[in-house]
Amino acid sequence: MRVYIVHGFDSSPDKNWFRWLEDKLKKKDISVDILSLPNPQNPNLTKWIATLDSSIKLGHETYLVGHSLGCITILQYLQSKAQKTNTKAQSMTDKKNIIIGGFVLVSGFYESLSILPQLDSFLKPPLDFTALKALSPNRVVISAKDDMIVPTELSKNLSHKLSAKFIQTQNGGHFMESDGYTEMPLVLESLEAMFKK
Template identity: 45%
Template sequence: MSNLIKNVYIIHGYGASAEHHWFPWLKKELEKKDTNVVILNLPAPNSPNSNEWSNALKEQIKIIDKNSYFIAHSLGCISLLKFLEALPNSTKIGGYILVSGFNAPLFILKELDAFLKPTIDYEKLKNISSNRVVISSKDDSIVPFNLSNNLSNSLDAKLLVEEKGGHFLETDGFEEFPLVLNEFNKFLNE
């Protein structure tokens, strides 16, 4: 394991902020490991705009290298993937973990369809890091399991499935999320 400082960026989803769900807990846990952790604050999370979120990622993500890691939730996942896809082809990062991610329309949130266009270059996103994880729940009522499964297949990512986790929100009992921390630790130990 390298002594270099790791930079971790946590990207929230629709209707959330840096103070929601398991994000503050994860930041605190990750900071125990010589990591610099930033939880991005994305504009207008209750009525998100893909261009505004894209610009916010560009402004807030300062370091992008092999010691940079990304953890995203829900709508933050597709926003992160579009951000990574726009980086130079030679870019390499430490890895990314996508929680309840999707790459197809959500029938209950049609207003988010703009985030899905244009389609993504999955080959580029595979080449940016060999550490790729998607976490999903069989009982997610917001992002159906099959959509996260499809995203995992598109990225050739490791898929971790919880039987009961809902959308991994505070209201689902997720103020802490040890599974994400454990997967991040595996990245560091490789």
């Protein structure tokens, strides 16, 4: 099994709870890659997808973890991979060539963020949720009620669109170091549940 962790806006592999999760998974003999995305202070979707494309090996035992902007980056990447393999004039849901074990999206969104309008470029093209649901049997979205960056309703909307399990905590903010989060047991537990299926 292999887990890929995708950080968000103005972040890096060494921030928040990413190294903690890496350590916990490696102790279980699971391969982990925390991707370092280019220019995180001024992110570009095309360049971020290219990084995922060159780093991730898709397969039944591949699991993706995203935080914040990393979540929609994962979804746009998966959608682009599905479209590239769909050479015939049939819907992506008819071809299930691209399948991953599962994904966990922390503080994810697919709608515009009022406080970060510069990230709107990541919202296009629109996501094909029917196709995305067909790519993985295990989908989890995690959000805190007091998230001031990505309002919890936006994460809830994403979970509904993906027919994903929605885990909502009373507090936690945006699950960053500044919110006191250098560990993220909920993500580890969600992954472990997927591994057992």
